[in-house]
Structures are given as structure tokens and as C-alpha cells.
Amino acid sequence: MSEPPHRPARSGPHRPFKAGGRPFAGGGRPQPRKSGRPPAWEGENDIALLYGWHTVGEALKNPKRKFRRILATENAVKRLADEGITLPRDPEVVRPSEIDKLLGADAVHQGLLAECDHLPSPPLSKVARHDLVLVLDQITDPHNVGAIVRSAAAFGVGAIITTSRHSPVATGVLAKSASGGLEHVPFCLVQNLSRALTELKSEGMLVVGLDSEGPADIEDTALRAPLALVLGAEGKGLRQLTRETCDVLARIDLPGVIKSLNVSNAAALSLGIARRALKRTA
16 A cells, blocks of 8 residues: 655745754645746745765755755765766755754664655656656655665666655655766656656656556567556556546566565566667667
8 A cells, every 4th residue: 555645844944843843744735836937836835854874965966956055963974075076056064863853863864864856857858769668657655766866876867757746745855866867867757647657758768657547568568669557556556547538558467476576676677678678679
């Protein structure tokens, strides 16, 4: 079963946390779409919280990231200097316990916490130029989405398309689980997924939905570039309209006793199969 929708942390411009060190609970109404701009994450306030060595380290190497604030321990500052990573602004040197208070004791921050702007959402027409993209149909667990982002970066996915609502914001746990992948695979936010799939098809993309009721194993399905793989939430799978909009449905056949995979594992497996298929047809 999928977890309840993740609600992003909310904050003012420079204080992402409540007094007492707990993140704001968040929620809120979707922001109105401004003319000519992609939709924003539901409830987002344009601040992304990144923590952990790989997550913040990759963000620091990304010229598109705009940093508002960097908190780092003395050891983290030294490690950054030893590895030749240039900081865009002076860090606030703090004790590890100060970051613990902000994130909670369970967060593995490794002495680094950054407050940044979200990366821009590319237009769908630009996304359609890639040979391989992923589409997420209301996958709400930030751990799973973060793991999917990491796999997407490993397999050279051009972008991840998801709705601005019913999706976890690219911050916090999701960013940590992605282990730096957010800097390499942009999120393309759309308001209506079926309309986005129709637009991808009009741009020449083959849209393949992963579904347990698919007529054939994905390994036996004819795949070609440009390709969009569509994954649904655990338990619910693809929504009906999403399923109907896909060009073809495909399943993942497993030889073992357990016949289903965690959605992030299914994403990694299907991406590997897709990459091999695209290489054969190139």
C-alpha cells in the first residue's frame, strides 16, 4: 500500500523551522499558476531543504542551484575545502546538535544543511526531446520517489514528469534519498497527467505504462526512442485515465515466489530493460 501524501515543509524566506526545532507541518492550497510558467509544487514556498554529504555536495557543484543559507559543522567545512568544493556563500558554522534540532535526531545530515531555491521545471516540449523519460502517476512516498530519482540519474533519464499535486516536493527526505540525483534529473511539473502524456505522444514519444495487467512482459515489448515509462503508486497502480492514454501497457514478470516489487525497484529494473532495448534499436 502507498503511504499518505507527503506534505512539504513550509516557512518564511529565512526561517524554515518553528521555534523548538521542528519543521513546519505544512499543507496549504496549491499556488495559482502564473501565465507562461509551469505549475508549482502543491503547498511549496519555493524553499528546498537539502542535507547530507552527497545531496548538498552535488547541489554545490550545480550552477543552477541558488543557495540562501548553508549550515555546516567544522568537520564538514574542512572536508569541503579538502575536496576543492567552492561555496557560493559563507556557511554558518554550527555544532552537529544544532542541525539535529532542526531536522530531528533521525536525519543523517553528516554536518551539512542547505536552504535553496527549487530547481526550475523544464517545459514539456523540451522534455520530449530526450530519448528516455519517467512519468510518475501520484507516487506519494518521498523515500520511493527519491530512490527513483537516484536510479533515473544512474540510467541517464532526461527528466521525471509528475503532477504538481499529489506528489512529494523535491526537498528533505526525498532529496536525501536521491543522493544527489536531483541535480541531474529535473522534475517537469504538470497540472494534468493525461494531457501531458497526450502531448508527449504528439511529439513522437512512445508512452509505455507499467501495469500488472499488461498484455506482455516489458522485456517482450517493442521499445524504441524517444520513450516515456509511466509508473503508478504501489497498491493503486496506474489510474484509469492514465492507463487509457498510454500507447501500450507492459508488466514485469518475476521468476521467484514474490511476484511484486517496491515501486522504486520496479523503476530501476524497467529502466535497465529500457536502456538495453534502446541501445539495440539505436
